[in-house]
Amino acid sequence: MAKIRPITASKKELLYIEKGFWPGSSAYFAAHADVECLVAFPEMAKAMTNADLAKTATKPNRWRDLDIRLKGMVEPGSDIV
Numbered sequence: 001m002a003k004i005r006p007i008t009a010s011k012k013e014l015l016y017i018e019k020g021f022w023p024g025s026s027a028y029f030a031a032h033a034d035v036e037c038l039v040a041f042p043e044m045a046k047a048m049t050n051a052d053l054a055k056t057a058t059k060p061n062r063w064r065d066l067d068i069r070l071k072g073m074v075e076p077g078s079d080i081v
Contacts, residue, residue: 015070022063029054 009017017032024032033050044056 011070011073014073015068019066019068022066022068023061024057025060026054026057029057 020028030050033053035050037048037053039048
């Protein structure tokens with residue numbers, strides 16, 4: 001299970017991790033997702049635990065030939081705790 005840790009990755013590293021979720025296995029999800037995640041897909045839009053999110057990755061390599069490119073990134077402001 002993932003541990004809570006500050007985000008210190010660069011934009012390039014975050015994009016690399018994001019790309020791994022699409023073809024990834026449940027082990028990849030468990031290793032890279034936070035303890036609790038907000039999922040935005042319409043059919044499962046809700047907060048999910050790391051373990052519950054990992055269970056959704058039942059078919060590794062279900063996505064192929066992805067072309068994911070960074071268009072922008074939202075970063076939290078200094079007033080976020």
